[in-house]
Amino acid sequence: MSDNPAPRIPVLIASTLKPIQDPRAFGKLALSLGETNKYQINIIGFSSKKLKNTIDFRFFSSMGDSSFWSRIGSQIRLFRCLIKIKPKLVVCCTWEFLPVLSLFKSILGFKLVYDVQENYISNLDLNPELNEKQKRKRAFWIGWAEKKAKVDLYLLAEKCYQEEMPEKWPFLVLENKFQGKSYNSAPKDFKTRTEFRFCLTGTLTPAFGTVQAIRWFQEIQKVYPKSRLSVIGHAPVPEFFQKLKGIEKESHGMDWMISQTPIPHEQLINTIAAADFSLLPYSLHAAIADKMPSKLFECAALGTPVLITPNPKWENFLAPFKGGFGIDFSDLMQAVPMFQQAIRQTYFSTPAPGDVLWDSQKSDFQQAIDQLLS
Incomplete structure (x- = not known):
């Protein structure tokens, strides 16, 4: 032989x-x-x-x-x-x-x-x-x-x-x-917190609700001024990239790392893992609504709660392990009341299942x- x-x-x-x-x-x-x-x-x-x-x-x-x-x-x-x-x-x-x-x-x-x-x-x-x-x-x-x-x-x-x-x-x-092992995250409770770490990661485009999420965060800052938002990702549309650079110059309480070429995925994962909430402000466009964003699987595996545009498909995915909460990012008048409702929840009371991996x-x-x- x-x-x-x-x-x-x-x-x-x-x-x-x-x-x-x-x-x-x-x-x-x-x-x-x-x-x-x-x-x-x-x-x-x-x-x-x-x-x-x-x-x-x-x-x-x-x-x-x-x-x-x-x-x-x-x-x-x-x-x-x-x-x-x-x-x-x-x-x-x-x-x-x-x-x-x-x-x-x-x-x-x-x-x-x-x-x-x-x-x-x-x-x-x-x-x-x-x-x-x-x-x-x-x-x-x-x-x-x-x-x-x-x-x-x-x-x-x-x-x-x-x-x-x-x-x-x-x-x-x-x-x-998610490529990797699931984090056995303990239940997460934010009821006594007065400052929060948010992240907005991945592809940054108008259809993905990037600007709406930033404006939403600025409303949250008015009540929770010590909170911070990390914006890190790939902005492939040149005109929109320049718009974001303009918003960056005027912003406070925000950490920026945006590029017209892809950001190393490991940096995105590290940012999500360090956040209290990941913002997923996707529009319900026909080209988006039926998809399962990769960040849903990533956040579930990392044990990071998501605040996501209400969509039965996404909410049904999160419901069994209480992995997130639906937020209308376009309704700035209700931004603070809806977020206060979100932080009254306990997240990951049940671990995310193995099929998110x-x-x-x-x-x-x-x-x-x-x-x-x-």
Whole structure:
């Protein structure tokens, strides 16, 4: 019997604007495949600097900035990776790479998995910088790329995508659950507190209610002046980024770390873990209301109560372990009374269940890839 280990199967996980060490592409998909010791994992994604390769992972930069020409150049870099790696499996995390991958799929003979992280066409309505003509043009190209793709398996990041995109089949639902272990948080009671730590983290856009949450916090400050709000995240819309910078200059009692490129996920998690309340002021736009924001899973696992826009789907998720409270962030007249009602609650009287963790669905992903390559 040979002592030589079986050669590892080359895998490429590919995206454009997502960071190389993106919490989903790297932290969930890549690490889950890597721990099986069956695959040699290669990752191409957004990075402004060269990352050091390891025994298990090789990193390639798709682009170092978000300019038009960098996006064009990312297609060439993807082609070079394909030729160099000769993967047996490609996990595509962006619709922009689908045409190139579909072209070379038959030539190189790899299996193609499309990780559907967003309903990209529906999300065009969330971008305030696009007019109707621009939306139609982008929708055409997204639709064309997805319809022409020769996909062997779809990974759906939301359960609602089954109904929104029934043509994406066969599929496996892999929600954006928390990668890590659940904190066995003791019940949290704020009845005697007079100062609070809030956080507003992640993607910062108008549709996600960023400004409403800041204005809401400023109302809370009038009654609880020692309270603080940490605003940390990625503001991808240039005009909105400048608006937030203007608000930052005028604000007090607030800690800011905003960028037009993604913030390292570990910093977001540390901020949430240190907060008394995480603010999730999402609008109930059709492109948002049926989704399960990753921060819901993160806050549940970290034991941080959330104040969230009332939505039966989200409130039903939180109710069994009392993980949050519904707040209308747009109603500033009721900001203080509603918050005072919120702090009369006891949170996490029951620990969050294990199914808020990525581990609850990891084996399904590993088995699906095994079957695809068998």
